[in-house]
């Protein structure tokens with residue numbers, strides 16, 4: 001029984017990712033990955049909805065969608081173009097003071113050498129400052145990642161209680177996932193969510209879990225098969241859009 005549980009745990013401990021940040025930034029925004037088919041109560045992660053119309057934050061098996069000008073809601077279209085999920089188990093946690101987007105890596109580096117591993121990150125705090133981004137909904141099929149950025153909504157919030165959810169990705173995987181931290185926010189009351197740009201908390205509780213395996217599922221449709229990805233353009237876009 002114990003062994004069975006342990007093996008099951010290992011199987012679920014990988015990161016499952018649909019598509020790549022490279023394909024997303026190059027315009028693959030068709031919904032294809034079936035979120036519901038992978039759903040379980042431990043599911044945790046980040047993604048975006050079809051057409052890059054919303055930022056997704058997945059907590060306890062529910063995907064919350066944040067779109068500019070709309071209330072945060074459970075995802076309505078279950079087929080998504082990009083997602084990074086795992087079963088999160090807090091294996092390590094600690095409390096820290098004065099956490100912000102500048103010092104998060106150095107705080108984590110005091111606990112382990114993070115340079116070569118994927119890490120699932122979950123940070124709970126009352127953020128005295130938080131800046132998040134949500135995309136505008138677009139019906140235009142041809143919207144590029146750059147268009148999306150130019151149309152994004154940035155909110156500056158104060159004294160908000162919630163959690164940061166996401167991943168640390170080593171630099172060498174920087175065309176597969178966003179290199180460094182990619183974090184989304186979900187408030188405890190589930191009314192505020194989005195892609196995290198900046199934050200500050202006087203006290204925070206940090207949970208993390210090293211993820212040794214990542215499984216990448218590529219899209220299968222013709223658009224994906226036929227698309228050409230300009231990696232030089234892509235690198236500049238990723239640093240502009242996602243960092």
Ligand SMILES: [Zn+2]
Nearest residue numbers: 055183184195
């Ligand atoms: Zn994001």
